Amino acid sequence: MQRTTFSAQHCSVARTLDIIGEWWTLLILRDIFYGVRRFEPLVEQLGISRKVLTHRLKRLTEENILRKVPYQHNPCRYEYRLTASGLDLLPVLLVLMRWGDRWLSEDGQAPVEFVHADCGQVSTAKVVCAHCGGELTVRNLRPQPGPGAVLEEIESMRSASVNPDLFKKIRL
Amino acid sequence: MQRTTFSAQHCSVARTLDIIGEWWTLLILRDIFYGVRRFEPLVEQLGISRKVLTHRLKRLTEENILRKVPYQHNPCRYEYRLTASGLDLLPVLLVLMRWGDRWLSEDGQAPVEFVHADCGQVSTAKVVCAHCGGELTVRNLRPQPGPGAVLEEIESMRSASVNPDLFKKIRL
DNA sequence: ATCTTAAGTTTCTTTAAGAAACTATAGCAA
């Protein structure tokens, strides 16, 4: 009767959420992106219990999203830095922020905005097709089994869906 | 001693996670995006407990991410459909999937891929600047207080950070 | 010798998750 793990599913959303979908985890990462790297400041900034913070930092370090870097000796103290895969979570935070700005802030009054140094403008994140740069919508995306698919799971999802063509392989 | 709510923070990431960051929620939304709209199929497809599914569907409906649509009378039965704000969560799922494909699937064998009907290619999601279309990275983004900022929170984050210029207002 | 700082541990209480049985409503079948 422990909490169900998502990592058994052959689904990248499920596998990702199994790691970063726990309560507090993405807020911890947000703070680390802002440069809050040490235990005490994270406790104070987040208002998280020390026990939970300990667990989350341990898990994220095990999953190679954070790494501990010593910043002092005698006694040795560590801070938490983002690894390459951790840095690659920035788009996740940007997209969550974008959604909250749109749907949860009063009259679109965003609490934080980003200046994009490359173009000099206040920037909002947009998710596009890496190939053509066009918008990705429910209408123009056709999911199909990928190379890592498990056919029983695909079949099961198809039969549970109102869309009978779901996951039908498309000839390009 | 109930679970801490994130919605008090003036941060769109926190507010968003307060709603869609609960255990199971994004997987429920994934299934609904795939067309699994009814209670029983969701239970079977996800392997979620009926109690938790009930709670999550109720919350998502209250938050106007889903709405109940009757599909039969005598007895009246409802299915759950995405609202406009719910449909706008597609980018969140695409970005989570992209991260999992990159970092969690064996040799990049994605379980699911999407054909982008507009360009005809197998598409991966990419997060770019809505203004110039350029990449958004830790290096080229300068966070600054937005119109909905609360100065004490901004100051608190700045002083907890290793970056003394964090949230320094930029003159464009 | 005691104080302080940083990073946790430990203990205790409450809440949430999971499993499985139970309920409600109505159509249909014998």
Add this chain to the structure above:
DNA sequence: TTGCTATAGTTTCTTAAAGAAACTTAAGAT
């Protein structure tokens, strides 16, 4: 009439996780 099925939940009981607050450890500073 009685009973079976389907769908969408409720209820009950057990275990795990979250939260609050006190405690620990280690070493330099006062």
